[in-house]
Amino acid sequence: MQLSRTQKWLLAIFIITLVTRLILAFTVPNLTYDSYFHLRQVEEIGHSSIPLFEDPLSYGGRTLHYLPFFHYVIALLNLFLPLGLLAKIVPNVLISLLPFIVFALSKKISNNETAALFSAFISGFLPVLFSTNAFTPLSLFLPVAFFALYCFLNIDQKGYALYFLISFFILTVTSSATFLIIVGFMIYLILSVIEKKKIKKPELELIIFSVFFYIWIQFIFFKKVLISQGIHFIWQNVPTQILTQYFPQISILNALLLVSIIPFLAGIFVVYQLLFQSQNQKPFLFISLVISTTLLSWLRLIEFNLALSFFAIILAILFSLFYVYMLELLAKTKISEFKKYLTLIIIILLLPTTILPSINFAEKQNTPLNAEIDAFKWLNENTAKNAKIVGLLEEGNLITYYSQRKNLMDDQFNFVENSEDLFSDLTALFATSFETQALDITSQHGVTHLVLTPHAQRKYEINNFRYQTSRCFKKIYNEETKIYRVDCILDKK
Structure with a gap:
């Protein structure tokens, strides 16, 4: 034709x-x-x-x-x-x-x-x-x-x-x-x-x-x-x-x-x-x-x-x-x-x-780096099946997709109770300088691991969590992305 x-x-x-x-x-x-x-x-x-x-x-x-x-x-x-x-x-x-x-x-x-x-x-x-x-x-x-x-x-x-x-x-x-x-x-x-x-x-x-x-x-x-x-x-x-x-x-x-x-x-x-x-x-x-x-x-x-x-x-x-x-x-x-x-x-x-x-x-699309994805894949191979992992809000879907582990929060807000309180806690984990506040949040939500990607480092202008100590937050992955295991639980009694 x-x-x-x-x-x-x-x-x-x-x-x-x-x-x-x-x-x-x-x-x-x-x-x-x-x-x-x-x-x-x-x-x-x-x-x-x-x-x-x-x-x-x-x-x-x-x-x-x-x-x-x-x-x-x-x-x-x-x-x-x-x-x-x-x-x-x-x-x-x-x-x-x-x-x-x-x-x-x-x-x-x-x-x-x-x-x-x-x-x-x-x-x-x-x-x-x-x-x-x-x-x-x-x-x-x-x-x-x-x-x-x-x-x-x-x-x-x-x-x-x-x-x-x-x-x-x-x-x-x-x-x-x-x-x-x-x-x-x-x-x-x-x-x-x-x-x-x-x-x-x-x-x-x-x-x-x-x-x-x-x-x-x-x-x-x-x-x-x-x-x-x-x-x-x-x-x-x-x-x-x-x-x-x-x-x-x-x-x-x-x-x-x-x-x-x-x-x-x-x-x-x-x-x-x-x-x-x-x-x-x-x-x-x-x-x-x-x-x-x-x-x-x-x-x-x-x-x-x-x-x-x-x-x-x-x-x-x-x-x-x-x-x-x-x-x-x-x-x-x-x-x-x-x-x-x-x-x-x-x-x-x-x-x-x-x-x-x-x-x-x-x-200029907002996409994760290969190094960040490698870190989330590493979590899949090196953490317990019941682990609960914290990353940035937008990284929540990377945790469930690549790590196949529970996240604290992602961008699917519908039918979630206390989404505002959760977001405040998530933000505090990246912004606070106080170890007791961080442990209070991780203990309350059962968080086992924290992920600090280059994206998070730029967003909060940090290289490590300000409250990070080897006793309670042990660094277990130290590349461009850093991963910490939570080893302490805050007892409120």
Whole structure:
């Protein structure tokens, strides 16, 4: 089959995006810290066919609550390929599919293939999406979410209602962040009423179905959490001391750096035009999603990375309208002859403001060093099965994955009692200078080993624990990472 010029460009964007991502993924040796939680769940499904909802190691033993569809998909693929390879390839392939979906959505609202190609290119090189070593459900959620939106916009065409239902089902069993789309649909209905836009019957039916289906799925998987934590379920029981790390207020500077300046400024211009000056109703759904993302971020109801990722992709789609606006503007002015140079100018502006920041972002991913992983593997071979190990909060998943031992704490906070007290104790073990305080904490929680990685040394500006003594804290591993065995128990009697 002969490909058209546009199809060739689109295929080239996909290949360049994927190759760039894979090169960066395999250049950085390890995965991001949160990836190891998901690796462990995939391995458990591969062994027992059942998700690890009762975890004997996390927090010393607890009940987990999460949506397992992503993990089942990877476990199925793991029958044919090694998990270590899948963890780097599959997320990058999934994110690299975004340009195809963004192209289709952009062409739908702009009716301009060149504009849609620019949007596709931008979506392939958004810095916020260049966590090339992240193995998380977000890599599946984002492309499926925007495919669902494309199906929703084409609801009148045969088969698209079914495609929407299938994709929405996948979303609801992949991530609770589907709530963002639900809120977007609600705002879409409100804007349609305000602007006197006729709401199609199939649209209304799908929106109503989506709302109730989403609520039903969440209730099935998170019933106990909802009952026990109530409204605090929204914040995932994150300790207040680090709540701003998970739900920070989005600043203009952060948005410019992670979305890249050209798509951000162009997108804001288009949003303003559509809300206050233009009568174009085609992009109503995307304006609704911009509002829902901004609102939920401001209320700290969705995580920062998810909010900015979703926001960035929408701005990439809206860039197609910016390109069309610029063409129309130039055609009406005395400098209309410059219209033919617009494409070249945009290319010159986009290349340094998208590709370079994306590569820089990927190179600065927060991943453990090989020396740190070697230390956690050493713990697996040289400690008792019932050992309980303390590392940084983000290292908790390394303890359960590589050491296969109990940790004091990790970043899976849901359904954990006294998470704030635990985090205070964890922080104190790295920050205190008093041996009695450290022994009080280790005795209270049954801690047997302490791990001081280079990452922890930089974070707390220490080379050894300040309270470390050979009598109570014996150094048993002395490389770049240091491991201490707790030999004393504080008797409070």
